[in-house]
Amino acid sequence: MHDVVIVGAGPVGLFLACELGLAGCSVLVLERGPESRSPFKAKPLGMRGLSAASVEAFYRRGMLHQLLTASGVHDHPGADPDAHEPSPPRGVGHFAGMVLDPALVDIAALPYRLPGPAREGMLTYLEAVETLLSEQASKLGVEIRHGVTVSAISQNEESAVAQAGEHEYAARWVVGCDGGRSTVRGLAGFEFVGTEPQFTGYALHATVADAEKLRFGFNLTPRGMYLQLLEGHIGMMDFDGGAFDRSQPPTRDHLQAVLRRVSGTDVTLSDVRLASSFTDRAMQTTTYRRGRVLLAGDAAHIHSPLGGQGLNTGIGDAVNLGWKLAATVHGYAPDGLLDTYTRERHPIGAAVLDWSRAQVMAMRPDPHGQAVQGVVRDLLGTRDGTTYAFERLSGAWVRYDLGSEHPLVGRSAPDFHLGNGTRLGDLMRDGRGAALDFSTDRCLRDAARGWESRLRYAAGPARNDLGLGAVLVRPDGVVAWAGERTPDREEFERAAGHWFGGPDR
Incomplete structure (x- = not known):
């Protein structure tokens, strides 16, 4: 029996498989399509835009260079990993077909944006993404089977089974990443609600x-x-x-x-x-988990492709779910950790659906739509309006409610650059979290020793520490704790235990 069976070998399912494989889980991916390539995934119809947040996910797992090469991109900031100065984005996309002016983005309004290889989005195509992720998954021991159509899902308190014809694939967990017409979603009884299409x-x-x-x-x-x-x-x-x-x-x-x-x-x-x-049918499941069956990507939420939000939201799902499911499989997850997947990602999916609906309304070819379009054009002609849209399109707006008033907690961690040349992104390639101690006396070193299998410790001054004394970062790159001073041992252990469970025995 596998630890996890993933149904669907698209970018979301494959990224999740890589996350689980990196954590040492036994993973089987079932894909109903043949192994042969599809012209709809190659250029030009397979072209997709990856947000800065998605590019960051590839960077943190050491796959950015390969992604740029496979996508034929040579002028991305990722090609210059030693860039030191923040700079305005070269392109920020569009809202309802109204292209934004990069010069209007107010970088100063994004206080936690540091220079680094993954500060901008990029154009790629599905074939390049899937080929890269398939190769990475195979290196991590993930098994991928094509031509397998799941026809039934069953589960009990200890396992779940995906049935395909006469074959049964048992696992401790099953994850549906099988797209907008998800078979897993229907077979497992997820409620799917939303709005009907306009176009x-x-x-x-x-x-x-x-x-x-x-x-x-x-x-x-x-x-x-x-x-x-x-x-x-x-x-x-x-x-x-x-x-x-x-x-x-x-x-x-x-x-x-x-x-x-x-x-x-x-x-x-x-x-x-x-x-x-x-x-532009916009639908979302009411929960992302039913027992031992979970959903990610288009299986959990569908909407129009305006702004390229679907692929990026799905990758965000995979990054959020991967480490939590792996911790649950290995038995060290704190109580309720897996439930935070729905709690954190469902509001993000709902907001993306509303972003899509808003664009549709601004495009409607009637007097109401034209009136909305005029107002939006005026707003996008301002610095504040363009900066707001840039935050939404880049993924910089995403912040989980982790119960802290610190403005950095719950956000994607800036790519802190330590004085010895190490970047935060370098520390996260093996899928562990990170504890950054910017003090000179390495106050957290002894406290962090109890979590070596799940947490990397790095100490020393940073080129720009944003006025912080220490930062605790989850494996998905989200800041779990941040403070202007270095926490004492009890405070650190409480924060680490909340997300990573008890220390190693």
């Missing part, structure tokens, strides 16, 4: 006979929106209430009719090589 969206790779009739970039029109990032790589949104029958692939004639209507041109598609459809 049908399309992504296509086509030959356009009269390409000059279409503008590049995002184009909001009185009839919807279309965008063209590369020639022939077109996305469009038709506000039909989600009426298109998505059980059938869209034909060239249908796609051409929608494109003409949305763009207001008589453009002609002479050939369509690939096409897919989607909606």
